[in-house]
Amino acid sequence: MTITTIPADHPRAKSLHTREMLVDGFKRNLVVAEGLIAHGRGEAFDYLIGERTSAAAKKAIRAAAAALLLSNKKAVLSVNGNAAALCPKEIVELSKITGAAIEVNLFYRTEEREYAIKAELEKHGARNVLGVGPRASAKIPELSSERRRVDPDGIFSADTVFVPLEDGDRTEALARMGKTVITVDLNPLSRTAKAAHVTMVDNLVRAMPALVQEAQALKGKDAKSLERMVRAFDNKKNLAQSLKKIRGGAL
Numbered sequence: 001m002t003i004t005t006i007p008a009d010h011p012r013a014k015s016l017h018t019r020e021m022l023v024d025g026f027k028r029n030l031v032v033a034e035g036l037i038a039h040g041r042g043e044a045f046d047y048l049i050g051e052r053t054s055a056a057a058k059k060a061i062r063a064a065a066a067a068l069l070l071s072n073k074k075a076v077l078s079v080n081g082n083a084a085a086l087c088p089k090e091i092v093e094l095s096k097i098t099g100a101a102i103e104v105n106l107f108y109r110t111e112e113r114e115y116a117i118k119a120e121l122e123k124h125g126a127r128n129v130l131g132v133g134p135r136a137s138a139k140i141p142e143l144s145s146e147r148r149r150v151d152p153d154g155i156f157s158a159d160t161v162f163v164p165l166e167d168g169d170r171t172e173a174l175a176r177m178g179k180t181v182i183t184v185d186l187n188p189l190s191r192t193a194k195a196a197h198v199t200m201v202d203n204l205v206r207a208m209p210a211l212v213q214e215a216q217a218l219k220g221k222d223a224k225s226l227e228r229m230v231r232a233f234d235n236k237k238n239l240a241q242s243l244k245k246i247r248g249g250a251l
Contacts, residue, residue, distance in 0.1 A: 025085025063233035
């Protein structure tokens with residue numbers, strides 16, 4: 001990966017580094033041009049929350065970790081191009097801690113991209129990456145985009161699906177299928193954020209390391225304790241807290 005030298009004292013150093021990672025991912029066929037635009041839209045919201053993980057986001061991260069650990073190895077981490085470019089290491093770590101499977105699922109789907117993302121994940125230690133090529137033979141009902149194609153042994157049969165950087169259509173469709181949906185979305189007003197059961201209003205590059213750390217910390221907890229954490233979380237209230245934070249940042 002070729003990254004431009006960015007001065008450590010640059011006020012936008014972290015943001016610029018993230019952009020460079022996405023551009024590099026674009027050059028390596030992980031990311032599509034539309035993904036670069038989507039990141040820019042999300043980054044605008046990140047400015048408004050002060051580019052920090054808020055207290056509301058921390059609560060959501062804890063609930064998300066608990067929900068993944070409760071799934072009894074029927075959870076799936078859905079990966080698109082931006083996620084593969086920004087946090088492949090953390091995705092693999094989270095999979096190992098929680099027992100969740102990893103599945104490639106793309107809106108702008110080509111086999112070349114699927115296999116490129118699969119290779120990137122495998123480079124960081126992933127095994128048996130689902131949803132690539134002919135493995136995506138099942139279809140999510142009432143969804144017309146290419147994201148309807150999923151692995152019958154993965155997302156289709158999962159009880160819990162983590163969909164970072166998601167579009168609203170599939171989140172709504174997965175929720176209608178009775179699945180617990182976890183997402184990361186910097187926009188608390190999006191359909192994705194509202195339709196998910198646990199929404200972390202945070203930047204993926206901050207949320208993923210924190211989620212890995214939280215899952216590791218909770219791994220030894222008994223099921224009843226984890227269930228209490230999930231039941232205590234109210235996504236609607238948490239989104240309202242995130243929105244209040246954004247409004248405060250906009251003043």
